[in-house]
Amino acid sequence: MRTNAEGLLVPAVSGDELTASIPALKEIAEISSTQVSNLPSAQMSPNKTLELRQHIIDTLTDESIAGIVIVHGTDTLEETAFLLDASLGDNQLHNKPVVLTGAMRSNDQLSSDGMANLLAAVRVTSDDDSLKRGVMVCLNQEIHSARYVRKMDTSSLHTFCSPQFTALGRISHNQTVQYLVPAQRFTPHIDVSRETSELPRVDIINMYAGADASLLHASIKLGAQAIVVQAVGASSVNLELYDGIVQAIEQGVAVVIASRSPLGLCEPVYGYKGGGQTLAELGTCFAHDLPAHKARLYTQLLLSRSQHNNDDAIDHIQKGFQQLKLPH
Structure with a gap:
């Protein structure tokens, strides 16, 4: 997000602009970006998530791609993560990680967390221990399962927690990924076809x-x-x-x-x-x-x-x- 001329927070930069602003990403992985949409997360819907799901399925068929990071607004991030986790099977993910991240503070604030969160999410996605874990969420140096993660605070950087479980892992001070829970899928998979584009009310x-x-x-x-x-x-x-x-x-x-x-x-x-x-x-x-x-x-x-x-x-x-x- 960024602050516009009227002083209002609005959706901000493209994926290419985000990755170009963080040179350290190149030291972790070869990054390519695709902009599926640029919406406030309150405008997300299950049907829009299904469009994203189709893109994930198609992208992960490429053997050269190790995983996907999704940059998402935080208000409905946990819903998108959960719907993806429940509807994407291991055969569609090819056991590769999908990690959602976002920011609690806009890019033009001195204490913006977006760059650090994106960098951490790429580290998680690139880590071999992230295989066979399905869809996860990574913010504030913590990794959470899509099933248990909740946004618990309207403004705190430590807003995403798993109150019914625990964080799956964290990114340490030396920037290594440390998992606390063995690799597993927490959400039972519901087999819906790739072509599904609309869900019942x-x-x-x-x-x-x-x-x-x-x-x-x-x-x-x-x-x-x-x-x-x-x-x-x-x-x-x-x-x-x-x-x-x-x-x-x-x-x-x-x-x-x-x-x-x-x-x-x-x-x-x-x-x-x-x-x-x-x-x-x-x-x-x-x-x-x-x-x-x-x-x-x-x-x-x-x-x-x-x-x-x-x-x-x-x-x-x-x-x-x-x-x-x-x-x-």
Whole structure:
């Protein structure tokens, strides 16, 4: 980002300009750049991410390319990383790393972090120990998995953390890549075709004190094929939302329960009406450690695959989220 003449932060330089501004990159790897888009990350969408996914698949077929670094705005970076990680199999990645990075401060600020983050991301991508790890995120000298990473602060340089897990590794003071976790994929892969360019509509409905089901009904009327309910606590909703969930499932709309709490698992715990056990009896499934915005993306991918295979959507989504419980 840069500050324009009106004093507003706007998207800034091209990929070629970024790499040319960091001579140290040439000491690590031979770099080529392609500008897929130049948007504020709030304008990203799952369909735009699918376009990026197609570009990644095509690029990594080149044996001379060791991996890909994606420079991305930080506000939706974790969503792009997660959608890519869930939808790109080892055969499409050829076991090569894809690393997303960005900046919390603009290029024209004295304390800008963008150049250091890009340099670190290239180091990670070039490291042999980064193979077979799928899609990762690297900022502030830390490496995180796409499944667990979250943006936790609106302005801090140390905003990206993995509150439900741990950082996968770090870049040390001598600029070496040090992994703390053995190489593995943390997100179960959902096999969608390379040509997939659009995902089914899935909306998020928030539970809060005094919530009703009006937005849930509106989402279904507007074409949502599944709903992610961001419940409170372990997995609870009030009676109004409970009744709305009953009606949604009767209409064949899948319902996934996530928690608004940033820590802990979303699981069916309580047996009162609206508690997780009663929601499970209705046929809902649970997002486990995924926050609502990542659970939505996972649901979209599962819906897309169920439609391609002519499977029952609710059953397919339930089985898909069960995979998230498996140890990795």
